[in-house]
Amino acid sequence: MLKFLLRCxxxxxxxxxxxxxxxxxxxxxxxPNVGIDSSIKRLAAREIDxxxxxxxxxxxxxKNSFGELRSRFVLREDDLKEVAxxxxxxxxxxxxxxxxxxxxxxxxxxxxxNDSTYTSENLVVRVPGTGRIDGLFIVSGHYDAIAHRTxxxxxxWQHMPAPGADDNGTGVATIxxxxxxxxxxxxxxxxxxxxFSAEELGRLGSEDFVANYDLYIGEDIxxxxxxxxxxxxxxxxxxxxxxxxYESGWLADWLEEISISEFPGFDFxxxxxxxxxxxxxxxxxxxxxxxxxxxxxxEFGITYYPYYHTVxxxxxxxxxxxxxxxxxxxxxxxxxxxxxTIPDYSILSSDIFLQRGDYPxxxxxxxxxxxxxxxxxxxxxxxxxxx
Ligand SMILES: [Zn+2]
Numbered sequence: 001m002l003k004f005l006l007r008c009x010x011x012x013x014x015x016x017x018x019x020x021x022x023x024x025x026x027x028x029x030x031x032p033n034v035g036i037d038s039s040i041k042r043l044a045a046r047e048i049d050x051x052x053x054x055x056x057x058x059x060x061x062x063k064n065s066f067g068e069l070r071s072r073f074v075l076r077e078d079d080l081k082e083v084a085x086x087x088x089x090x091x092x093x094x095x096x097x098x099x100x101x102x103x104x105x106x107x108x109x110x111x112x113x114n115d116s117t118y119t120s121e122n123l124v125v126r127v128p129g130t131g132r133i134d135g136l137f138i139v140s141g142h143y144d145a146i147a148h149r150t151x152x153x154x155x156x157w158q159h160m161p162a163p164g165a166d167d168n169g170t171g172v173a174t175i176x177x178x179x180x181x182x183x184x185x186x187x188x189x190x191x192x193x194x195x196f197s198a199e200e201l202g203r204l205g206s207e208d209f210v211a212n213y214d215l216y217i218g219e220d221i222x223x224x225x226x227x228x229x230x231x232x233x234x235x236x237x238x239x240x241x242x243x244x245x246y247e248s249g250w251l252a253d254w255l256e257e258i259s260i261s262e263f264p265g266f267d268f269x270x271x272x273x274x275x276x277x278x279x280x281x282x283x284x285x286x287x288x289x290x291x292x293x294x295x296x297x298x299e300f301g302i303t304y305y306p307y308y309h310t311v312x313x314x315x316x317x318x319x320x321x322x323x324x325x326x327x328x329x330x331x332x333x334x335x336x337x338x339x340x341t342i343p344d345y346s347i348l349s350s351d352i353f354l355q356r357g358d359y360p361x362x363x364x365x366x367x368x369x370x371x372x373x374x375x376x377x378x379x380x381x382x383x384x385x386x387x
Contacts, residue, residue, distance in 0.1 A: 039130065039186040040338045046181040048327045050320050056173035057231075057315050059086070060143070061163035069161035069311065072145040074120050074198045075111055076158065080144060084123055087143065087176070087195060091125040094180040095193075100124045102216055104208040108201060111157055120144070120197035122205045124216070125179065132188035133337075135220035139178055139191060139330065140206070140279055141171030141227040142199030149309040165315040166295075167308060168199070171227035174327045181331065188338050189222065196279050199228075200309075206282035213286070223251050224290035225333075226280035230326050231318035232295045232305040238322045239267025239296045243274035247377065248289040249350030255291065258336055259329045266325055271301045293326050351377035 060083065063070035071079055088099035103121040145164025147153045153160050172195060179193045196205035230240055244252035252270045259268040276284060283290035297303045307313045355373045356366065366372060
């Protein structure tokens with residue numbers, strides 16, 4: 001074990017030495033922090049409005065003032081299109097930008113009638129920043145829903161609702177609210193708000209998005225922040241889980257720091273490595289940094305919400321204060337990035353990790369004969385690269 005430790009230190013030492021040399025050659029002094037404050041102060045003054053979150057989840061889960069539940073199941077193309085139309089109108093009104101609709105088609109055979117090709121669409125709006133930081137952040141989440149855990153739904157999905165108030169009305173409401181308060185030219189980077197479809201059938205929308213990203217957008221992605229199901233607070237303690245992989249550890253840590261300083265009692269738990277069960281994993285697969293906010297769950301991050309994927313996923317179960325805290329954490333993270341002076345190269349504690357075989361591991365105990373490697377990530381102006 002001691003021998004192993006010594007080897008780790010040596011590797012770290014060597015990598016550090018290489019780092020210092022390249023820093024010296026690159027002449028990397030922190031960039032002067034010029035002209036940031038006034039525009040970011042404007043953003044900091046704009047509050048997340050809990051009533052707006054409530055109104056958005058009500059719209060997404062019900063179709064009229066009588067509270068009749070709607071379906072956002074992706075195979076009900078006309079019903080979901082009606083929701084998409086409305087979301088696009090609002091996105092344009094909030095941001096002053098153009099909402100782009102990127103359609104994709106897929107075959108689905110698990111639901112009767114079982115032999116169809118369907119079309120759905122991802123919705124994208126861009127809020128330009130001042131351009132001081134290259135690349136863009138993505139804030140994403142799926143707007144489709146499913147209720148297949150309700151008995152009989154699988155055979156009657158054409159008539160039964162799929163309100164998805166928590167899953168993922170809460171994520172969409174968060175995204176819409178951030179789009180409402182982040183004014184153009186306030187942040188130093190662009191933000192792309194993306195609403196995915198067909199997540200519930202296996203991340204089809206986000207897979208299509210990342211596969212065609214260069215064609216649609218093309219600009220460097222700094223990182224994606226996915227929000228999927230953040231409203232249930234069944235254990236009585238407000239909080240959230242954040243799914244990350246090792247490469248995105250810098251982002252997870254930064255978000256946690258913001259949350260701790262803003263909401264000391266908020267139970268913020270990072271899972272790293274974690275489940276790849278939402279749209280963030282499509283970004284991982286494509287080699288991008290991404291994290292996903294979800295509601296507090298068990299030791300694996302799995303939700304306690306009993307009405308998950310049922311017709312009872314309605315807004316009465318949602319703790320909107322918890323949703324608001326997550327939305328505010330993302331807003332304040334952006335403000336913090338905008339105010340930060342990032343040296344050209346840096347290594348954070350989360351950028352150093354052990355990998356056993358092909359997999360990063362959070363296990364602290366190793367057996368004799370394990371093959372371990374120490375990985376050190378070097379951050380270069382927010383863009384993480386393994387060197
Ligand atoms: Zn979901």
